[in-house]
Amino acid sequence: MLIQLLFYNGRIKFNHWNPVKFFIDNIFLIAIVLVSGGxxxxxxxxxxxxxxxxxxxxxxxxxxxxTILDVRDAKEYAEGHLPDAKNIPLAELDKRLAELDKFKSRSLIVVGKSDARGSAAAAKLGKAGFGDVVNLEGGVAAWQKAGLPLAK
Structure with a gap:
Protein backbone atom coordinates (compact mmCIF):
# COMPACT_ATOMS: atom_id res chain seq x y z
CA MET A 1 0.00 0.00 0.00
CA LEU A 2 1.29 3.44 -0.88
CA ILE A 3 1.83 5.70 2.08
CA GLN A 4 2.61 9.35 1.70
CA LEU A 5 3.95 11.48 4.49
CA LEU A 6 2.56 14.96 4.49
CA PHE A 7 3.63 17.74 6.77
CA TYR A 8 0.94 20.11 8.01
CA ASN A 9 1.87 22.82 10.50
CA GLY A 10 4.82 20.82 11.76
CA ARG A 11 2.78 17.64 12.17
CA ILE A 12 3.24 14.47 10.18
CA LYS A 13 0.08 13.22 8.52
CA PHE A 14 -0.17 9.82 6.87
CA ASN A 15 -2.10 9.81 3.62
CA HIS A 16 -3.07 6.27 2.68
CA TRP A 17 -3.91 5.60 -0.95
CA ASN A 18 -7.23 3.81 -1.11
CA PRO A 19 -7.69 1.76 -4.31
CA VAL A 20 -11.43 1.31 -3.74
CA LYS A 21 -11.95 5.06 -3.46
CA PHE A 22 -9.81 5.58 -6.58
CA PHE A 23 -11.92 3.04 -8.48
CA ILE A 24 -15.20 4.62 -7.39
CA ASP A 25 -13.99 8.14 -8.14
CA ASN A 26 -12.83 7.16 -11.64
CA ILE A 27 -15.36 4.51 -12.65
CA PHE A 28 -16.54 6.49 -15.67
CA LEU A 29 -13.02 6.94 -17.06
CA ILE A 30 -12.16 3.29 -16.42
CA ALA A 31 -15.31 2.22 -18.28
CA ILE A 32 -14.40 4.42 -21.27
CA VAL A 33 -10.89 2.93 -21.41
CA LEU A 34 -12.22 -0.65 -21.25
CA VAL A 35 -14.92 -0.10 -23.87
CA SER A 36 -12.61 1.68 -26.31
CA GLY A 37 -9.91 -0.94 -25.83
CA GLY A 38 -12.42 -3.69 -26.47
CA THR A 67 -7.03 -23.42 -55.25
CA ILE A 68 -9.66 -20.68 -55.17
CA LEU A 69 -13.02 -21.37 -53.54
CA ASP A 70 -15.76 -18.79 -54.09
CA VAL A 71 -18.44 -19.11 -51.38
CA ARG A 72 -20.86 -16.58 -52.85
CA ASP A 73 -24.25 -17.50 -54.31
CA ALA A 74 -24.43 -18.74 -57.92
CA LYS A 75 -25.92 -15.42 -59.09
CA GLU A 76 -23.09 -13.39 -57.53
CA TYR A 77 -20.55 -15.84 -58.93
CA ALA A 78 -22.00 -15.45 -62.46
CA GLU A 79 -21.62 -11.66 -62.25
CA GLY A 80 -17.85 -12.06 -61.91
CA HIS A 81 -15.38 -14.24 -60.03
CA LEU A 82 -11.66 -14.76 -59.64
CA PRO A 83 -10.16 -16.71 -62.56
CA ASP A 84 -10.32 -20.51 -62.11
CA ALA A 85 -12.41 -20.21 -58.93
CA LYS A 86 -14.61 -23.13 -57.88
CA ASN A 87 -18.06 -22.07 -56.68
CA ILE A 88 -19.59 -23.71 -53.63
CA PRO A 89 -22.05 -21.38 -51.86
CA LEU A 90 -21.55 -21.08 -48.11
CA ALA A 91 -25.01 -22.58 -47.46
CA GLU A 92 -23.97 -25.77 -49.34
CA LEU A 93 -20.40 -26.01 -48.06
CA ASP A 94 -21.08 -28.63 -45.37
CA LYS A 95 -22.79 -30.95 -47.89
CA ARG A 96 -20.13 -30.51 -50.58
CA LEU A 97 -16.91 -30.75 -48.55
CA ALA A 98 -16.06 -34.06 -50.23
CA GLU A 99 -15.54 -32.18 -53.52
CA LEU A 100 -12.66 -30.32 -51.90
CA ASP A 101 -10.83 -33.31 -50.38
CA LYS A 102 -8.42 -33.47 -53.32
CA PHE A 103 -7.24 -29.93 -52.46
CA LYS A 104 -6.24 -30.62 -48.84
CA SER A 105 -2.54 -30.65 -49.75
CA ARG A 106 -2.76 -27.21 -51.40
CA SER A 107 -3.46 -23.72 -50.11
CA LEU A 108 -7.18 -23.02 -50.27
CA ILE A 109 -8.10 -19.39 -50.94
CA VAL A 110 -11.61 -18.55 -49.74
CA VAL A 111 -13.40 -15.70 -51.50
CA GLY A 112 -16.68 -14.19 -50.38
CA LYS A 113 -18.62 -11.03 -50.97
CA SER A 114 -17.32 -9.77 -47.65
CA ASP A 115 -15.00 -10.84 -44.87
CA ALA A 116 -17.91 -12.32 -42.89
CA ARG A 117 -18.78 -15.06 -45.39
CA GLY A 118 -15.15 -15.82 -46.10
CA SER A 119 -14.30 -16.08 -42.39
CA ALA A 120 -17.26 -18.38 -41.76
CA ALA A 121 -16.19 -20.64 -44.65
CA ALA A 122 -12.55 -20.60 -43.53
CA ALA A 123 -13.61 -21.68 -40.03
CA LYS A 124 -15.67 -24.58 -41.44
CA LEU A 125 -12.79 -25.67 -43.67
CA GLY A 126 -10.34 -25.49 -40.79
CA LYS A 127 -12.58 -27.75 -38.69
CA ALA A 128 -12.85 -30.14 -41.65
CA GLY A 129 -9.08 -30.65 -41.69
CA PHE A 130 -7.90 -28.23 -44.36
CA GLY A 131 -4.54 -26.99 -43.16
CA ASP A 132 -3.72 -23.90 -45.19
CA VAL A 133 -6.88 -21.83 -45.61
CA VAL A 134 -6.48 -18.16 -46.54
CA ASN A 135 -9.41 -15.73 -46.59
CA LEU A 136 -9.32 -12.92 -49.17
CA GLU A 137 -9.38 -9.80 -47.04
CA GLY A 138 -12.24 -7.56 -48.17
CA GLY A 139 -13.71 -10.16 -50.51
CA VAL A 140 -14.34 -9.64 -54.22
CA ALA A 141 -14.81 -5.90 -53.67
CA ALA A 142 -11.19 -5.59 -52.50
CA TRP A 143 -10.05 -7.66 -55.51
CA GLN A 144 -11.85 -5.28 -57.89
CA LYS A 145 -10.61 -2.21 -56.03
CA ALA A 146 -7.03 -3.45 -56.50
CA GLY A 147 -7.67 -3.46 -60.26
CA LEU A 148 -7.34 -7.23 -60.61
CA PRO A 149 -9.32 -9.13 -63.27
CA LEU A 150 -12.57 -10.99 -62.82
CA ALA A 151 -13.78 -13.80 -65.07
CA LYS A 152 -17.40 -14.22 -66.14
Whole structure:
Protein backbone atom coordinates (compact mmCIF):
# COMPACT_ATOMS: atom_id res chain seq x y z
CA MET A 1 0.00 0.00 0.00
CA LEU A 2 1.29 3.44 -0.88
CA ILE A 3 1.83 5.70 2.08
CA GLN A 4 2.61 9.35 1.70
CA LEU A 5 3.95 11.48 4.49
CA LEU A 6 2.56 14.96 4.49
CA PHE A 7 3.63 17.74 6.77
CA TYR A 8 0.94 20.11 8.01
CA ASN A 9 1.87 22.82 10.50
CA GLY A 10 4.82 20.82 11.76
CA ARG A 11 2.78 17.64 12.17
CA ILE A 12 3.24 14.47 10.18
CA LYS A 13 0.08 13.22 8.52
CA PHE A 14 -0.17 9.82 6.87
CA ASN A 15 -2.10 9.81 3.62
CA HIS A 16 -3.07 6.27 2.68
CA TRP A 17 -3.91 5.60 -0.95
CA ASN A 18 -7.23 3.81 -1.11
CA PRO A 19 -7.69 1.76 -4.31
CA VAL A 20 -11.43 1.31 -3.74
CA LYS A 21 -11.95 5.06 -3.46
CA PHE A 22 -9.81 5.58 -6.58
CA PHE A 23 -11.92 3.04 -8.48
CA ILE A 24 -15.20 4.62 -7.39
CA ASP A 25 -13.99 8.14 -8.14
CA ASN A 26 -12.83 7.16 -11.64
CA ILE A 27 -15.36 4.51 -12.65
CA PHE A 28 -16.54 6.49 -15.67
CA LEU A 29 -13.02 6.94 -17.06
CA ILE A 30 -12.16 3.29 -16.42
CA ALA A 31 -15.31 2.22 -18.28
CA ILE A 32 -14.40 4.42 -21.27
CA VAL A 33 -10.89 2.93 -21.41
CA LEU A 34 -12.22 -0.65 -21.25
CA VAL A 35 -14.92 -0.10 -23.87
CA SER A 36 -12.61 1.68 -26.31
CA GLY A 37 -9.91 -0.94 -25.83
CA GLY A 38 -12.42 -3.69 -26.47
CA UNK A 39 -13.67 -1.93 -29.59
CA UNK A 40 -10.12 -1.73 -30.91
CA UNK A 41 -9.39 -5.39 -30.21
CA UNK A 42 -12.73 -6.83 -31.36
CA UNK A 43 -11.88 -7.15 -35.10
CA UNK A 44 -8.63 -8.94 -34.30
CA UNK A 45 -10.31 -11.34 -31.91
CA UNK A 46 -13.19 -12.28 -34.21
CA UNK A 47 -11.16 -13.03 -37.33
CA UNK A 48 -10.58 -16.74 -37.79
CA UNK A 49 -7.74 -18.19 -39.78
CA UNK A 50 -5.28 -16.47 -42.05
CA UNK A 51 -6.18 -13.47 -44.15
CA UNK A 52 -4.50 -12.24 -47.28
CA UNK A 53 -4.64 -9.02 -49.25
CA UNK A 54 -5.35 -9.19 -53.00
CA UNK A 55 -1.60 -8.88 -53.60
CA UNK A 56 -0.84 -11.78 -51.24
CA UNK A 57 -3.49 -13.90 -52.93
CA UNK A 58 -2.08 -13.07 -56.38
CA UNK A 59 1.35 -14.28 -55.27
CA UNK A 60 -0.15 -17.55 -53.99
CA UNK A 61 -2.00 -18.08 -57.28
CA UNK A 62 1.10 -17.31 -59.36
CA UNK A 63 3.11 -19.92 -57.44
CA UNK A 64 0.58 -22.49 -58.66
CA UNK A 65 0.03 -24.02 -55.24
CA UNK A 66 -3.41 -22.63 -54.49
CA THR A 67 -7.03 -23.42 -55.25
CA ILE A 68 -9.66 -20.68 -55.17
CA LEU A 69 -13.02 -21.37 -53.54
CA ASP A 70 -15.76 -18.79 -54.09
CA VAL A 71 -18.44 -19.11 -51.38
CA ARG A 72 -20.86 -16.58 -52.85
CA ASP A 73 -24.25 -17.50 -54.31
CA ALA A 74 -24.43 -18.74 -57.92
CA LYS A 75 -25.92 -15.42 -59.09
CA GLU A 76 -23.09 -13.39 -57.53
CA TYR A 77 -20.55 -15.84 -58.93
CA ALA A 78 -22.00 -15.45 -62.46
CA GLU A 79 -21.62 -11.66 -62.25
CA GLY A 80 -17.85 -12.06 -61.91
CA HIS A 81 -15.38 -14.24 -60.03
CA LEU A 82 -11.66 -14.76 -59.64
CA PRO A 83 -10.16 -16.71 -62.56
CA ASP A 84 -10.32 -20.51 -62.11
CA ALA A 85 -12.41 -20.21 -58.93
CA LYS A 86 -14.61 -23.13 -57.88
CA ASN A 87 -18.06 -22.07 -56.68
CA ILE A 88 -19.59 -23.71 -53.63
CA PRO A 89 -22.05 -21.38 -51.86
CA LEU A 90 -21.55 -21.08 -48.11
CA ALA A 91 -25.01 -22.58 -47.46
CA GLU A 92 -23.97 -25.77 -49.34
CA LEU A 93 -20.40 -26.01 -48.06
CA ASP A 94 -21.08 -28.63 -45.37
CA LYS A 95 -22.79 -30.95 -47.89
CA ARG A 96 -20.13 -30.51 -50.58
CA LEU A 97 -16.91 -30.75 -48.55
CA ALA A 98 -16.06 -34.06 -50.23
CA GLU A 99 -15.54 -32.18 -53.52
CA LEU A 100 -12.66 -30.32 -51.90
CA ASP A 101 -10.83 -33.31 -50.38
CA LYS A 102 -8.42 -33.47 -53.32
CA PHE A 103 -7.24 -29.93 -52.46
CA LYS A 104 -6.24 -30.62 -48.84
CA SER A 105 -2.54 -30.65 -49.75
CA ARG A 106 -2.76 -27.21 -51.40
CA SER A 107 -3.46 -23.72 -50.11
CA LEU A 108 -7.18 -23.02 -50.27
CA ILE A 109 -8.10 -19.39 -50.94
CA VAL A 110 -11.61 -18.55 -49.74
CA VAL A 111 -13.40 -15.70 -51.50
CA GLY A 112 -16.68 -14.19 -50.38
CA LYS A 113 -18.62 -11.03 -50.97
CA SER A 114 -17.32 -9.77 -47.65
CA ASP A 115 -15.00 -10.84 -44.87
CA ALA A 116 -17.91 -12.32 -42.89
CA ARG A 117 -18.78 -15.06 -45.39
CA GLY A 118 -15.15 -15.82 -46.10
CA SER A 119 -14.30 -16.08 -42.39
CA ALA A 120 -17.26 -18.38 -41.76
CA ALA A 121 -16.19 -20.64 -44.65
CA ALA A 122 -12.55 -20.60 -43.53
CA ALA A 123 -13.61 -21.68 -40.03
CA LYS A 124 -15.67 -24.58 -41.44
CA LEU A 125 -12.79 -25.67 -43.67
CA GLY A 126 -10.34 -25.49 -40.79
CA LYS A 127 -12.58 -27.75 -38.69
CA ALA A 128 -12.85 -30.14 -41.65
CA GLY A 129 -9.08 -30.65 -41.69
CA PHE A 130 -7.90 -28.23 -44.36
CA GLY A 131 -4.54 -26.99 -43.16
CA ASP A 132 -3.72 -23.90 -45.19
CA VAL A 133 -6.88 -21.83 -45.61
CA VAL A 134 -6.48 -18.16 -46.54
CA ASN A 135 -9.41 -15.73 -46.59
CA LEU A 136 -9.32 -12.92 -49.17
CA GLU A 137 -9.38 -9.80 -47.04
CA GLY A 138 -12.24 -7.56 -48.17
CA GLY A 139 -13.71 -10.16 -50.51
CA VAL A 140 -14.34 -9.64 -54.22
CA ALA A 141 -14.81 -5.90 -53.67
CA ALA A 142 -11.19 -5.59 -52.50
CA TRP A 143 -10.05 -7.66 -55.51
CA GLN A 144 -11.85 -5.28 -57.89
CA LYS A 145 -10.61 -2.21 -56.03
CA ALA A 146 -7.03 -3.45 -56.50
CA GLY A 147 -7.67 -3.46 -60.26
CA LEU A 148 -7.34 -7.23 -60.61
CA PRO A 149 -9.32 -9.13 -63.27
CA LEU A 150 -12.57 -10.99 -62.82
CA ALA A 151 -13.78 -13.80 -65.07
CA LYS A 152 -17.40 -14.22 -66.14
Missing amino acids: ALLWPSLTVRGKRGSPQDITMLINRGKA
